Amino acid sequence: xxxxxxPDQIDIPLASEITPQEVYASRRAFMSKVAAGAIAxxxxxxxxxxxxxxxxxxxxxxxxxxxxxxxxxxxxYQDATTYNNYYEFGTDKADPARTAGTLKTSPWTVSIEGEVxxxxxxxxxxxxxxxxxxxxxxxxxxxxxxxxxxxxxxYSLSALIRKADPTGNAKYIEFVTLADxxxxxxxxxxxxxxxxxxxLRMDEANHPLTLLTMGMYGEVLPNQNGAPVRVIVxxxxxxxxxxxxxxxxxxxxxxxxxxxxxxxxxxxxxxxxNPDVDHPRWSQASERRIGEDGFFARxxxxxxxxxxxxxxxxxxxxxxxxxx
Amino acid sequence: MRFFTNLSSLSQRRVLQLRNLLFVLALLPxxxxxxxxxxxxxxxxxxxxxxxxxxDWALYFxxxxxxxxxxxxxxxxxxxxxxxxxxxxxxxxxxxLHFTIFFWLDHFFDVQEMWADxxxxxxxxxxxxxxxxxxxxxxxxxxxxxxxxxxxxxQWLHRLTYVIVPLGVLHFWWVKAGKNLxxxxxxxxxxxxxxxxxxxxxxxxxxxxxxxxxxxxxxxTEAMGIVLMKEGK
Numbered sequence: 001x002x003x004x005x006x007p008d009q010i011d012i013p014l015a016s017e018i019t020p021q022e023v024y025a026s027r028r029a030f031m032s033k034v035a036a037g038a039i040a041x042x043x044x045x046x047x048x049x050x051x052x053x054x055x056x057x058x059x060x061x062x063x064x065x066x067x068x069x070x071x072x073x074x075x076x077y078q079d080a081t082t083y084n085n086y087y088e089f090g091t092d093k094a095d096p097a098r099t100a101g102t103l104k105t106s107p108w109t110v111s112i113e114g115e116v117x118x119x120x121x122x123x124x125x126x127x128x129x130x131x132x133x134x135x136x137x138x139x140x141x142x143x144x145x146x147x148x149x150x151x152x153x154x155y156s157l158s159a160l161i162r163k164a165d166p167t168g169n170a171k172y173i174e175f176v177t178l179a180d181x182x183x184x185x186x187x188x189x190x191x192x193x194x195x196x197x198x199x200l201r202m203d204e205a206n207h208p209l210t211l212l213t214m215g216m217y218g219e220v221l222p223n224q225n226g227a228p229v230r231v232i233v234x235x236x237x238x239x240x241x242x243x244x245x246x247x248x249x250x251x252x253x254x255x256x257x258x259x260x261x262x263x264x265x266x267x268x269x270x271x272x273x274n275p276d277v278d279h280p281r282w283s284q285a286s287e288r289r290i291g292e293d294g295f296f297a298r299x300x301x302x303x304x305x306x307x308x309x310x311x312x313x314x315x316x317x318x319x320x321x322x323x324x
Numbered sequence: 325m326r327f328f329t330n331l332s333s334l335s336q337r338r339v340l341q342l343r344n345l346l347f348v349l350a351l352l353p354x355x356x357x358x359x360x361x362x363x364x365x366x367x368x369x370x371x372x373x374x375x376x377x378x379x380d381w382a383l384y385f386x387x388x389x390x391x392x393x394x395x396x397x398x399x400x401x402x403x404x405x406x407x408x409x410x411x412x413x414x415x416x417x418x419x420x421l422h423f424t425i426f427f428w429l430d431h432f433f434d435v436q437e438m439w440a441d442x443x444x445x446x447x448x449x450x451x452x453x454x455x456x457x458x459x460x461x462x463x464x465x466x467x468x469x470x471x472x473x474x475x476x477x478x479q480w481l482h483r484l485t486y487v488i489v490p491l492g493v494l495h496f497w498w499v500k501a502g503k504n505l506x507x508x509x510x511x512x513x514x515x516x517x518x519x520x521x522x523x524x525x526x527x528x529x530x531x532x533x534x535x536x537x538x539x540x541x542x543x544x545t546e547a548m549g550i551v552l553m554k555e556g557k
Contacts, residue, residue, distance in 0.1 A: 078368075079368035082367070082368060083367060083368035083369060091503070091505050093367075093368075093369075094367065146369055146372070191503075191504045191505065192504065262504055263502075263504075266502065278444075279502075280445070281445060281447060281498070281499070281502045282445070283441070288369065288371065290368045290369055291368060295370060295371065295429075296429070298432055299430075
């Protein structure tokens with residue numbers, strides 16, 4: 001079999017191709033000032049618009065784990081932080097970057113419940129110290145047909161699962177995310193059943209690729225990207241990767257998940273990236289890489305399991321067209 | 325009050341000026357997209373942005389075109405009808421742009437692949453159907469074509485609009501339903517339903533209804549007459 005590798009998929013960027021983050025930051029700060037000035041000048045809206053990106057984003061040191069770093073060129077920080085599906089902060093992909101400033105990420109606790117020897121809660125500090133933080137560069141494929149490449153920071157969820165010490169009854173893991181009307185303007189829209197919940201089968205949750213994530217691009221997660229703690233499951237469509245997690249429950253039965261509850265025939269529980277199983281409304285065979293593929297470029301082929309073939313073993317003998 | 329009397333009878337020249345102004349205004353959405361393109365303000369996913377934006381403007385222009393006649397009747401500004409063709413053509417223009425983006429940037433002119441997409445996905449089917457139905461209307465929009473077809477037949481053909489616009493709204497509805505974002509589709513449906521209702525309840529239809537009613541039984545004629553009188557007919 002002839003395997004064709006598109007040259008742009010193994011492209012390692014030149015340092016000069018990536019705008020340094022300080023430059024972004026200063027540009028943003030400048031634009032914020034200009035915007036604030038304009039708003040103040042207009043005298044209509046008052047001063048102090050909520051800018052989701054704090055002026056001084058907190059650095060989060062972590063060592064790159066090259067075993068989990070794809071060679072694709074990372075998406076620009078600007079794109080990854082202004083093009084977000086996070087309905088709790090609005091349905092337009094530009095909304096979260098504007099409105100997520102109201103999210104209060106500290107203090108924050110995650111409670112571990114369900115089929116565990118002893119339930120407990122962890123605050124963010126304890127969570128950060130549970131295992132060494134690693135940087136991993138993952139592809140992110142959205143169910144809508146676009147993709148990004150993001151340097152996340154966190155550690156394998158399996159470390160937390162070990163600490164939770166689940167009982168033999170724990171077959172699935174459920175992520176419950178924050179739902180607070182005071183902090184999340186989007187909750188007034190009953191688009192989904194809040195809180196947004198997601199779930200994985202236990203072996204999926206334990207797979208080393210599944211990342212409990214606290215940061216990206218060398219910093220703590222921006223609010224619009226699911227601060228302060230989320231999960232990243234790189235071989236599944238993005239909506240499986242629950243944001244702003246407050247509760248992790250170990251359960252016996254397959255948990256109900258947000259998009260699946262809305263439209264089971266469109267969003268399966270597994271939702272593995274699969275070019276052969278179309279979404280009823282669009283094809284999943286190809287994708288647009290944000291900021292990378294030229295305006296007039298053909299879309300790139302979507303890879304099975306988003307290219308993470310390591311996970312194929314989790315699904316041996318399963319009909320992935322049925323369990324989509 | 326003077327302002328309104330002026331508007332009810334505009335001079336030929338004024339109408340032409342207004343039409344020229346509208347011609348330029350209706351190009352602004354496209355100009356904005358082009359400018360955004362050059363300024364790098366189309367966001368992280370420029371193709372998605374222009375696809376949605378041209379689709380939005382296609383719907384706006386379809387609704388505006390559909391609103392001309394009810395507005396004319398309401399205000400008795402008969403010159404409004406002389407802007408209708410251009411508005412309709414702009415609706416066609418934005419639909420055509422929307423379709424071109426789909427044909428070009430989604431399918432790269434691969435007709436077979438596009439066709440498969442059209443038949444497989446209902447929301448695309450109705451969208452493309454609406455576009456296809458608009459084509460004869462655009463072709464027959466010239467004065468020459470109106471003459472050739474004859475006013476009556478031309479009018480019947482152009483009543484296709486009453487099918488096309490709901491198809492467009494349905495297309496939009498099904499796109500948005502995937503993510504349960506129905507607020508806008510509901511608003512569009514309400515507007516279009518209202519605009520179509522004005523046709524159903526038009527003067528002529530009410531007269532027809534009255535005639536039909538009177539033919540049914542003489543006893544009712546009187547009652548219907550009173551209704552019409554009360555409404556100032």
